[in-house]
Amino acid sequence: AQSVTQLDSQVPVFEEAPVELRCNYSSSVSVYLFWYVQYPNQGLQLLLKYLSGSTLVKGINGFEAEFNKSQTSFHLRKPSVHISDTAEYFCAVITQGGSEKLVFGKGTKLTVNP
């Protein structure tokens, strides 16, 4: 069965600093990968996804992620964060074939300080 590990439960950064939120997955077969974001008191929304093709994926609000098959990682990055990026970020994986259910990591709470 697939699983997702988000190595950092909380990441505090200062405004305009770069940030990387780490995500590793385990699966014996090919996967689709996603990052979702949950802003305070709001529902979850899709930030970006990797299905196939280029391993560097760009999403909304200046975020990007790189799929690294050899390291089974899908880290999320942004070169310069804003206060408004404060939110909880969830990495998720679907294993191709089988039931194709979407499994989430435990989330990383990003806090951007002035």
Next chain:
Amino acid sequence: GAGVSQSPSNKVTEKGKDVELRCDPISGHTALYWYRQSLGQGLEFLIYFQGNSAPDKSGLPSDRFSAERTGGSVSTLTIQRTQQEDSAVYLCASSRFAAGELFFGEGSRLTVL
């Protein structure tokens, strides 16, 4: 409707009572998920419906939990003999197809006293 609709938005119940949570997905979406969100636990997968296939129930935490999806549309999550540890936000999501973007409802916040 335009989005995924869940009801009730809030439910307070006494330990031992049964509760039903409803999800109305986006029309035409074949995939429907239930997740449980607890503080520090992220989104815990509960159950997944895809079209007419048998649901993936591998995430249901105990036999007190069950879910059904009628006519490929509305879904109901039932929790029998609720316990305090069942307190959480229960999220429903749907997508047009497997591996598609999930659209989440606002959730049903369950509090078991």
